[in-house]
Every structure is written in structure tokens, then in C-alpha cells.
Amino acid sequence: MIRFGILSDPHITIPETLQDYPGRSHFLEVSIPAINQALEALQSENIDFLMIPGDLTQNGERTNHAWLVDKLNSLPYPTYLIPGNHDAHAWVSNHEWSGLKHFPNIYKNFGYEENQLYYAAEVAPNIHLIGLNSNQFINGRRYVVGAIDDDQYRWLEAKLKKLDGSLVMVMVHHNILEHVPLQARHPMLKAYIIEKRKRLVHLLRAHGVELVFTGHFHMQDIAEHRGLYDITTGSLVSYPHPYRICEIDEKKVRIKSYQVTSLEQWPDLHTVSLERMKSLSDVYMIKLLTSPPLSISLEKAKQFAPQLRFFWPKIAEGNAYFSLPDFPLSIQMFFAQFNDCPPDDNNVVLSLHNPMKSYLS
Ligand SMILES: [Fe+2]
Ligand SMILES: [Fe+2]
Incomplete structure (x- = not known):
């Protein structure tokens, strides 16, 4: 072993x-x-x-x-x-x-x-x-x-x-x-x-x-x-x-x-780091939403991005699962592809x- x-x-x-x-x-x-x-x-x-x-x-x-x-x-x-x-x-x-x-x-x-x-x-x-x-x-x-x-x-x-x-x-x-x-x-x-x-x-x-x-x-x-x-x-x-x-x-x-x-200096490291990742997420989400295959308008992307701040942290944690019933079907289907499968x-x-x-x- x-x-x-x-x-x-x-x-x-x-x-x-x-x-x-x-x-x-x-x-x-x-x-x-x-x-x-x-x-x-x-x-x-x-x-x-x-x-x-x-x-x-x-x-x-x-x-x-x-x-x-x-x-x-x-x-x-x-x-x-x-x-x-x-x-x-x-x-x-x-x-x-x-x-x-x-x-x-x-x-x-x-x-x-x-x-x-x-x-x-x-x-x-x-x-x-x-x-x-x-x-x-x-x-x-x-x-x-x-x-x-x-x-x-x-x-x-x-x-x-x-x-x-x-x-x-x-x-x-x-x-x-x-x-x-x-x-x-x-x-x-x-x-x-x-x-x-x-x-x-x-x-x-x-x-x-x-x-x-x-x-x-x-x-x-x-x-x-x-x-x-x-x-x-x-x-x-x-x-x-x-x-x-x-x-x-x-x-x-x-x-x-x-x-x-x-950590000693960051006793709540996880919370701080998660919030940090979320706060930096909008610019990436706007790019992702406006790029093919979604290619949605910048105006709509700006509206959706803050509601998707959990996306990168979930991907980073592993075993991601996304359910977005309140979003348009095209966005629901796009993000459903990121749902993790085994292992x-x-x-x-x-x-x-x-x-x-x-x-x-
Ligand atoms: Fe790196
Ligand atoms: Fe690298």
C-alpha cells in the first residue's frame, strides 16, 4: 500500500x-x-x-x-x-x-x-x-x-x-x-x-x-x-x-x-473566501452568459449574474448540482450540463x- x-x-x-x-x-x-x-x-x-x-x-x-x-x-x-x-x-x-x-x-x-x-x-x-x-x-x-x-x-x-x-x-x-x-x-x-x-x-x-x-x-x-x-x-x-x-x-x-x-489570522477563512469568490464572480458570469452557446444580451446577463454567484464556488467544491427553476429554460439547460456525475x-x-x-x- x-x-x-x-x-x-x-x-x-x-x-x-x-x-x-x-x-x-x-x-x-x-x-x-x-x-x-x-x-x-x-x-x-x-x-x-x-x-x-x-x-x-x-x-x-x-x-x-x-x-x-x-x-x-x-x-x-x-x-x-x-x-x-x-x-x-x-x-x-x-x-x-x-x-x-x-x-x-x-x-x-x-x-x-x-x-x-x-x-x-x-x-x-x-x-x-x-x-x-x-x-x-x-x-x-x-x-x-x-x-x-x-x-x-x-x-x-x-x-x-x-x-x-x-x-x-x-x-x-x-x-x-x-x-x-x-x-x-x-x-x-x-x-x-x-x-x-x-x-x-x-x-x-x-x-x-x-x-x-x-x-x-x-x-x-x-x-x-x-x-x-x-x-x-x-x-x-x-x-x-x-x-x-x-x-x-x-x-x-x-x-x-x-x-x-x-487560520489563526482568518478564523472564518471559509466564509471570507467564499464571499470573496462570489464578489468577484459577476464579471466572469457576464462573460459566460454573453458567450456562445448562450449568447444572451449584456443587459440580461447583468441582471442574471448576481443571482448566479454560487456557480463558481459550487464548481470549486466538487460534486456540483444546479437547479435553477426561476431562470429561462435555455439558462436552466446550460447550467444543468455542469451537474456532476460520478465519481x-x-x-x-x-x-x-x-x-x-x-x-x-
Ligand atoms: Fe493556479
Ligand atoms: Fe495554473
């Missing part, structure tokens, strides 16, 4: 690096106390290792990376992590920021062995974790969409061939399966999913990979497609401030989720199916 913790998108922001601006959605003021509380709780849970699928820092600041490295080095278990888009503002470093190029060097004790942005680590006997990089730069310029480059695909295919017969889990920042309807096509949502994701899905499925851990979306959701799971974990700086513990025993995967609900997004036992493998025997 292996037991590991997952926390995602901690967006570490030490006070000296905190920048405020109108509409900032991340509750960065709690990044340090929230991760401290989650790490403390995980320490008492006797985990074998910790996974962090990206957005380690808010803006790739050297000081924030240094804070996290120190913190993770103090833990009694190893951590495996990958970069998120927030860790990849530039390719090369300057005096203030660390460029993505130097990420493997900063985190060489956390999965990376060579100066390469992707790795495979044996996290337990015959159990391997592959960390991918979904942040790309073309001719030094940032490619804003999540993507896997050809060199990485070649490496991944060779690695998966080598690891056939082992349990292989994958961690990548951007989602690989849709967690909400239209995620891969909707202009507001496609930034959260890997471009040309089917290539990655086919490759992983061809080699019997069943468990993929992602972040980026700041939502609790488990999506499944033909035996492949994309388990995305919400952010520690967004409501409901979740983290998970995952146990793999024989062919069962038990996932339990927890939340940071209260449960927070507490669930999943079955691994691949009969070719006999790991953990």
Missing part, C-alpha cells in the same frame, strides 16, 4: 512579494499559513510522499521559490512537483524571477534528476511517477496555452515503453480530460486544458496509465474517460482551500479530501482496471 498527499496551486507569496490589484482572484494573503496548515496535517497522516502539480509560486519570484524549497526540505517525506504557468513567466531568470529553464535546478531534490523539465521517479517499488511540463516557450516567447512539446512526447513514449508492467502515474499542471462541459472548446475554459490533449490521452492509455493528477483549474474534480482518470485538485489559495490524501492498495485507489477552513470528486474509491499489471503484489 502507498499513501501520498496532494496539494495544488499553492501560489506561494511571501508578504514582501504580495501585489494587490483590482479583481485579483487568488487569496494570496493566506498562501503561507494555508500551506503550513496543510503540510502539518499531512505530516500526522504518515504519508510516503507529497505531490504538488504546479503553480508553486504566484509569479516565479526567486524568494517565493526559495521559501518553498526550504519548507519542503524540512519535511520528513519526499515531495514531487512540477511547474505551473505561474512558475513560467519567463524562460531565463533575472534578479527577481526564476525562469522556467532553471526550474529543474531549483527543484533537483523534488523529482528532477537532470536539467530537463520532465522526469520519471520510482516513488515506491515498481510504482513510478512521471512529472510532465505543460508550459512551453517558442523562440524564447511564452506559448500561453498548455501544451506538450514533441521532444517531451518522444521521451514520454520511450519511458512508458520501458515502464510497461509497472504502475505508472502522471502529474501535469493543465487538465487532460474535460472537468466541465465544453472545457476544450469554450473560449473561457480552454486555457485550462492541454492543447491537442488527445495525443497525450492516447499515448497514456496505450501504455495502461490510469491515474493522472492535475491542477491549474482551482476546482475539485475527478473526470474519467474509458478507464483514465484526471484527478484535479483545487488550489490552497482559492475557496474551498482543499488538499487530498490518496491511498493505493491492490487495485483500489482511495481518495479523501480535506479543507483548510480556518465523487472528494471522497471516493476508484478501481484500477488494467489486467496486464500486477503491481503491489
Whole structure:
């Protein structure tokens, strides 16, 4: 049996690096106390290792990376992590920021062995974790969409061939399966999913990979497609401030989720954070309502948006269900698509199916 913790998108922001601006959605003021509380709780849970699928820092600041490295080095278990888009503002470093190029060097004790942005680590006997990089730069310029480059695909295919017969889990920042309807096509949502994701899905499925851990979306959701799971974990700086513990025993995967609900400085963190998310919601809801397929008028969208402030928090919590009998039928039908179906997004036992493998025997 292996037991590991997952926390995602901690967006570490030490006070000296905190920048405020109108509409900032991340509750960065709690990044340090929230991760401290989650790490403390995980320490008492006797985990074998910790996974962090990206957005380690808010803006790739050297000081924030240094804070996290120190913190993770103090833990009694190893951590495996990958970069998120927030860790990849530039390719090369300057005096203030660390460029993505130097990420493997900063985190060489956390999965990376060579100066390469992707790795495979044996996290337990015959159990391997592959960390991918979904942040790309073309001719030094940032490619804003999540993507896997050809060199990485070649490496991944060779690695998966080598690891056939082992349990292989994958961690990548951007989602690989849709967690909400239209995620891969909707202009507001496609930034959260890997471009040309089917290539990655086919490759992983061809080699019997069943468990993929992602972040980026700041939502609790488990999506499944033909035996492949994309388990995305919400952010520690967004409501409901979740983290998970995952146990793999024989062919069962038990996932339990927890939340940071209260901190010394924010005793009512959950209430404050929920209200914060709701108060920032109107601008997104107006955009969602006026975009295809709904395409309703701006005037009507402004009227409906305040009544839909519960939408993002419900999605972020996982297991969302929407019933909007007082809304026009088109809006009712649109939001009904977001009703979650099994598996449960927070507490669930999943079955691994691949009969070719006999790991953990
Ligand atoms: Fe994030
Ligand atoms: Fe992200």
C-alpha cells in the first residue's frame, strides 16, 4: 500500500512579494499559513510522499521559490512537483524571477534528476511517477496555452515503453480530460486544458496509465474517460482551500479530501473566501452568459449574474448540482450540463482496471 498527499496551486507569496490589484482572484494573503496548515496535517497522516502539480509560486519570484524549497526540505517525506504557468513567466531568470529553464535546478531534490523539465521517479517499488511540463516557450516567447512539446512526447513514449508492467502515474499542471462541459472548446475554459490533449490521452492509455493528477483549474474534480482518470485538485489559495490524501492498495485507489477552513489570522477563512469568490464572480458570469452557446444580451446577463454567484464556488467544491427553476429554460439547460456525475470528486474509491499489471503484489 502507498499513501501520498496532494496539494495544488499553492501560489506561494511571501508578504514582501504580495501585489494587490483590482479583481485579483487568488487569496494570496493566506498562501503561507494555508500551506503550513496543510503540510502539518499531512505530516500526522504518515504519508510516503507529497505531490504538488504546479503553480508553486504566484509569479516565479526567486524568494517565493526559495521559501518553498526550504519548507519542503524540512519535511520528513519526499515531495514531487512540477511547474505551473505561474512558475513560467519567463524562460531565463533575472534578479527577481526564476525562469522556467532553471526550474529543474531549483527543484533537483523534488523529482528532477537532470536539467530537463520532465522526469520519471520510482516513488515506491515498481510504482513510478512521471512529472510532465505543460508550459512551453517558442523562440524564447511564452506559448500561453498548455501544451506538450514533441521532444517531451518522444521521451514520454520511450519511458512508458520501458515502464510497461509497472504502475505508472502522471502529474501535469493543465487538465487532460474535460472537468466541465465544453472545457476544450469554450473560449473561457480552454486555457485550462492541454492543447491537442488527445495525443497525450492516447499515448497514456496505450501504455495502461490510469491515474493522472492535475491542477491549474482551482476546482475539485475527478473526470474519467474509458478507464483514465484526471484527478484535479483545487488550489490552497482559492475557496474551498482543499488538499487530498490518496491511498493505493491492490487495485483500489482511495481518495479523501480535506479543507483548510480556518487560520489563526482568518478564523472564518471559509466564509471570507467564499464571499470573496462570489464578489468577484459577476464579471466572469457576464462573460459566460454573453458567450456562445448562450449568447444572451449584456443587459440580461447583468441582471442574471448576481443571482448566479454560487456557480463558481459550487464548481470549486466538487460534486456540483444546479437547479435553477426561476431562470429561462435555455439558462436552466446550460447550467444543468455542469451537474456532476460520478465519481465523487472528494471522497471516493476508484478501481484500477488494467489486467496486464500486477503491481503491489
Ligand atoms: Fe493556479
Ligand atoms: Fe495554473
